[in-house]
Amino acid sequence: MWITPLPPSLSALGEGSHGSILNGNYAPYRLSSAWKPTFDFTFQPSLDRDRILTLAQLGFVDRHEAVHFLGPPGTGKSHLATALGVEAVKAGKSVYFTTLADLIASLARSEREGRLQERIRFFCRPSLLIVDEIGYLPVVHGGGNLFFQLVNARYERGAMILTSNRGFAEWGDVFGDPVVATALLDRLLHHAVIVQIEGSSYRLRQHAELMPEHVRSKALIAPPAFAPPQKPRGRPPKNPQLSLSSTSA
Numbered sequence: 001m002w003i004t005p006l007p008p009s010l011s012a013l014g015e016g017s018h019g020s021i022l023n024g025n026y027a028p029y030r031l032s033s034a035w036k037p038t039f040d041f042t043f044q045p046s047l048d049r050d051r052i053l054t055l056a057q058l059g060f061v062d063r064h065e066a067v068h069f070l071g072p073p074g075t076g077k078s079h080l081a082t083a084l085g086v087e088a089v090k091a092g093k094s095v096y097f098t099t100l101a102d103l104i105a106s107l108a109r110s111e112r113e114g115r116l117q118e119r120i121r122f123f124c125r126p127s128l129l130i131v132d133e134i135g136y137l138p139v140v141h142g143g144g145n146l147f148f149q150l151v152n153a154r155y156e157r158g159a160m161i162l163t164s165n166r167g168f169a170e171w172g173d174v175f176g177d178p179v180v181a182t183a184l185l186d187r188l189l190h191h192a193v194i195v196q197i198e199g200s201s202y203r204l205r206q207h208a209e210l211m212p213e214h215v216r217s218k219a220l221i222a223p224p225a226f227a228p229p230q231k232p233r234g235r236p237p238k239n240p241q242l243s244l245s246s247t248s249a
């Protein structure tokens with residue numbers, strides 16, 4: 001069960017339509033073929049359904065807060081961020097969806113062209129800025145600084161949703177700079193809602209149905225609570241394609 005069906009104008013856009021300013025006519029996300037406008041809360045018991053439904057009432061947008069979805073790959077972070085974005089669009093709010101990598105690439109390009117401030121003003125325009133996939137790809141040198149400038153410009157002026165597979169303690173590694181990470185978290189945790197998803201990958205569940213029971217039983221489908229990725233020790237696993245950390249976002 002989930003919030004509401006996608007309006008036809010949104011679902012019609014199909015894949016690859018992310019990264020647009022939204023005003024009710026555009027989809028704020030990459031629609032994958034696996035996308036469904038319903039979210040099965042029974043699959044993620046660690047999620048407080050009422051809390052998500054409260055977020056869907058969009059008070060956080062009006063209060064210019066930051067909502068963080070944290071958890072391992074496949075647990076529905078992008079799905080929930082997108083669904084909230086759709087709700088905001090339907091409520092007439094402007095929403096922009098991007099990944100951290102795309103956002104930083106865009107800011108870096110504008111900086112090279114001497115138009116950084118203009119680009120930051122552009123990203124300050126939407127009422128809600130969704131930044132997906134923090135922590136999946138290494139941030140390029142100087143990227144954390146660019147992201148900080150944007151976050152600082154939006155701070156207390158516009159809402160954000162951020163999704164990450166990494167805990168806040170790891171942001172120093174993610175951004176390659178503990179000072180920038182601390183400054184980012186200072187802004188992003190001040191007026192913040194943190195939703196930690198501690199559960200199994202919905203994607204792996206789908207794969208699991210195709211896998212024999214003896215493979216399924218090796219704790220791949222029901223990993224323990226979300227924890228920072230461990231440095232690999234010893235020999236690599238025999239089935240690396242089944243490893244949780246190798247699943248792309």
Ligand code: ADP
Binds near residue numbers: 038073078
């Ligand atoms: P994450 O961003 O945490 O890696 P996604 O939100 O991309 O995960 O979810 C992976 C896929 O599984 C998407 O197609 C998403 O729609 C679907 N999905 C994840 N969790 C659920 C759920 N609880 N109910 C229904 N579909 C889900």
Ligand code: MG
Binds near residue numbers: 077078079132133249
């Ligand atoms: Mg994701």
